[in-house]
Amino acid sequence: MGGGINTSLLPVHQRLHEFAKTALIKIFAFPYAKVCDLYCGSGGDTDKWYDAQIGHYIGIDTSSSGISEAREMWESQTKPYTAEFCELDPSVDNLELHLQDKGIPVDIVCCLQHLQLCFETEDRARTLLRNVSSLLKPGGYFFGFTADSSTIWTKYQKNVEASHNKGIGLKPNMVPNCIRSENYVITFDVEEEKFPLFGKKYHLKFGNDISSETHSLVHFPSLIRLAREAGLEYVEIQNLTEFYDDNRAILAGMVYGYGANFVDPRGKLLARSFDALGLYATFVFQKPDPDNVPPIATPLFQDGNPMQEDQEWMTMTHLTELDGQCTCDVDLNVVLCHGFALNIDDPTLG
DSSP, rough: OOSSOOOGSSSHHHHHHHHHHHHHHHHOOTOOOEEETTTOTTTTTTTHHHTOOOEEEEEESSSSHHHHOOOOOOOHOOOOOOOEEEEEOOSSOOOHHHHHTTTOOOEEEEESOOOGGGSHHHHHHHHHHHHHHHHHEEEEEEEEEEHHHHHHHHHHHHHHHHHHHHTTOTTTEEEEEEEEEESEEEEESSSSSSSSSSOEEEEEEETSSSSSSSEEOOOHHHHHHHHHHHHHHEEEEEHHHHHHHEEEEEHHHHGGGGGSSSBBBBSOOOHHHHHHHEEEEEEEEEEEOOOOOOOOOOOOOTTOOHHHHHHHHHHHHHHHHHTOOOOOOSSSOOOOSSOOOOOOGGEEEE
């Protein structure tokens, strides 16, 4: 199957993105599955869905040119599965209304890029998650990956702390707004010490990029809260480096296809790969199926209390690290999805 991106021509971070997408699709997709791909782009993942032997595909994107290219890519590959392509905005439009005759409900909804676009405002994020829930069959999964806001914000806070400790002369109410590594530079629009729930803009530029990309941080406690409001249960949010380590036995051989210099002979990520992958996290949610075993309980955050939400999120992730990365079964007729499984009975989280 030749439909897709020639990864050998891509920069390192983009090749790692392609690897991450392939891994997630291999884990969650299954033969004859119905899939809705949000912000699908120009069809670069056609070969991945073909390899997964899905039965039906719905590609959604805001770009008319992207949708046209995605359709052309699918047609050029002898239409390996039935497909529909629609120019819609998942964070604005009512997808269920527009897709009534397009093959919904679906087994899988994925967002393998641009989830951050929906976190410019709370209304956009809420609309996206309501759309996801309305499209999924009971028991279906919503998955993808996005920038790991916890990792980025931690790096930012450490940078601020280091600047203060070094006695760098900062103006009142001003903090450093830049994060640098060997691979990338992140610059924030506004210098501030608190993490706003929505609309926290930053610019990301990798070493070989000509220009930077503008994104919004995805506030994970708010993502979980809004998903629950929409009827989706939280399963997992996990940094991509942890995701790789948990599944190394399966993924180490696969990653060689995207670059021989990403891992050492034991399959362990090299420093440069670790740094680039560590900027991103996987996320998994499930629409409950009342006829099957209840899914893992979504942690309950206190509505309207961002500080408490953040404290609870940090507590959850810390407990996960101490617990040695618990494993949860994801029953999708496929392999195990590893990561931290939360079943919190602490009344303070309710």
